[in-house]
Amino acid sequence: MRAKLLKFWKAAIATRTSDLLEGVEDATVRQSGVQFLSMSMLLGTVLIAMRWMHLSSIELLTGSTRAISLGGAIGLELCWAMVYVSGLAIILGLKPSGIWSSRLTAIVVVLEGVIALVRWSVGFDPGPGGNALAAILIVLTLGASMMPWTPRLTLSLSGAWILVATVTLVLVGPDEGVSMIATIFGYITVVVPANMVSFFRTSRVRDRFELRFLQTRYDGIEQELSAAKNIHERAFPQPRTTGQVRFAYSYRPMSQIGGDYLYASVLGENADASALLVLLDVSGHGIPAALTANRLQGELMQLAGEDQGIEPDELLASLDRYICLTSPETPVLVTGIAIRVDPKKNELRIANAGHPSALLRDSSGGITEIDATGPLMGIDPSASTTWGLETLKFGAGDSLIAFTDGITEAMNARREMFGIQGVRGTIQSGWLESGQRWPELIRRAVDRYCEGAVNDDMLILDVYRPQGV
Secondary structure, three states, X not given: OHHHHHHHHHHHHOOOHHHHOOOOOHHHHHHHHHHHHHHHHHHHHHHHHHHHHHHHHHHHHHOOOOOOOHHHHHHHHHHHHHHHHHHHHHHHHHOOOHHHHHHHHHHHHHHHHHHHHHHHHOOOOOOOOHHHHHHHHHHHHHHHHHOOOOHHHHHHHHHHHHHHHHHHHHHHOOOOOOOHHHHHHXXXXXXXXXXXHHHHHHHHHHHHHHHHHHHHHHHHHHHHHHHHHHHHHHOOOOOEOOOOOEEEEEEEOOOOOOOEEEEEEEOOOOOOOOEEEEEEEEOOOHHHHHHHHHHHHHHHHHHHHHOOOOOHHHHXXXXXXXXXXXXXXXXXXXXXXXXXXXXXXXXXEEEEEOOOOEEEEOOOOOEEEEOOOEOOEOOOOOOOOOOOOEEEEOOOOOEEEEEOHHHHOOEXXXXXXXXXXXXXXXXXXXXXXXXXXXXXXXXXXXHHHHOOOXXXXXXXXXXXXXXXX
16 A cells, blocks of 8 residues: 555656646636636635734734834735736736646745735734635645646645745744744645645546546557458458359357458359368457468468368368467467368268368258367377368258357357257258348347357358259
8 A cells, every 4th residue: 555655646746737738728727727816816805804804903812013014014915916916917918828827826826925924924914824824725725726736836835835934933933822833733734735636636637648548549459450350351252152152151250350260262263163161260269369360361272272172181181280380389279160062073071170060951951960070170289180071962952051169159048058959940940031041040040049149259151052053
C-alpha cells in the first residue's frame, strides 16, 4: 500500500499543466478562470463587509489597534479589488491561452495571500489571521477545484503561503492568548483541502488519459485484426458452382479470426476435372492459430503445385513433416481431412488425420460415416507417421460433409454437445431448397441448438456431385 501511494505521489507531481489541458479548449479554461475569479471576488467581498461591520467590536474585545489609517485601509481594499478586476479584464480582453489563464489565476491567489498578510500585519485583520485563513482556504480550494492546477503548482502555492505567513508571524508576533504553534498549524490546515482536490482531480485526469490511450490502442488493434481477418479469409477458395465436382462451405470464427482453414485445387478447367480439398483445424484460437493456418496454406499450395496428382494420405504425411520441422520447440497440433474427388471414376479418396468423422450422403439419403484414418498432425517430429486412404463411390447427387470440432462440440444450455449425431440428424431429416447447401442448414441447426453462443471456430464443407450434369 505504501509503495502504491508513493508511486501515485510521484506520478501526480510529474503531471504537467499541458497534460491536464490535453483535449480541453482554451475557451473552456478561460471560462473556468472567469468563474473562479468572480466567485472568489464575491466571497472575498462578503468577508470584507463582515470585517468592516465588526471591526470596532473586535478591537474592543482583542485590545488590538490598527497600524494603518482609515484611508490606508480603504486603499488596501481597493488594491485587493483591482487584483481581481485586472485578472478578469486580462482573461476577457486579451483571451490568453489555457496555460496562461491557469497561471494568471495562480498569480491572483499569490496576490490574495500577500494582501491578506498585509491586512493582518497592520492590525486590520484581527485574530491570528482569521480572515486571512478564510480567504486562502476559499481561493486555494476553489482554484484547485475549477482550474487545471497541477499538484506541483498547488503545493508550491501552499508552501509559499505557509512560509511567508510564518515569517510574518515571527516578525509581528502572535496575538495575545494564541500560541505560535497553533497559528502555524492553522496555516497548514487551510491548504490541505486544495491539495487533496488537486491530487484527486489529477488522478481522474490521468485515468481519462490512460483510457483514451487504451481506446486508441484498442482501435488500432481492431483495425489490425480486421485487416488480418481479410487476409486470412482471402486465403479461402471461392465456392465452386460449376463442373461435375462442386463445393460450398460456411466459416465462422469464434473471434475475429480463427485457426480453421480450407484449401481447394481443381486439376484443369474441364468440367470433369478432379479436385483436391483439404480442411484443417489448428489447435487454439485467434491470431496464433490463424497465422499457423496461413503458413500451412503456403505449404499446401507448394505440395499440390509440385505434384498435382498427390493422394490425400501422401499430402497429410508431407504436411505433418512440415509442421514438425517448423515447430520443434512449440508443438502445433493440427487435425485435417484431405479429399481427392475423381468424377471420371465416380470415386472419392479420403484421408483423415484425427479429425471429426466426415459424413457421405448418397443420392438416396443413405449416410456413411468416415472415421479418422490416422492420428492428428504435429505429434512426433521423430516418427514417420502414415495415414490410411479410404476409397468410396461418389456419383451424381452424392455429398461429402466435413466439419471442424466447433460444430460437434457446440453445447446447449444443459452442456450437451451437438455431436456427430446432431450433424447426421440434420442432413438425414433436412432437405435442400433451391440455392441452398448443407453448410447453411447445419449452421442454422447449431445456432438453434446452442442459442447462438459460439465457443469455437466453425467450418463446414460440402463437396458434392450435381445431378444431371
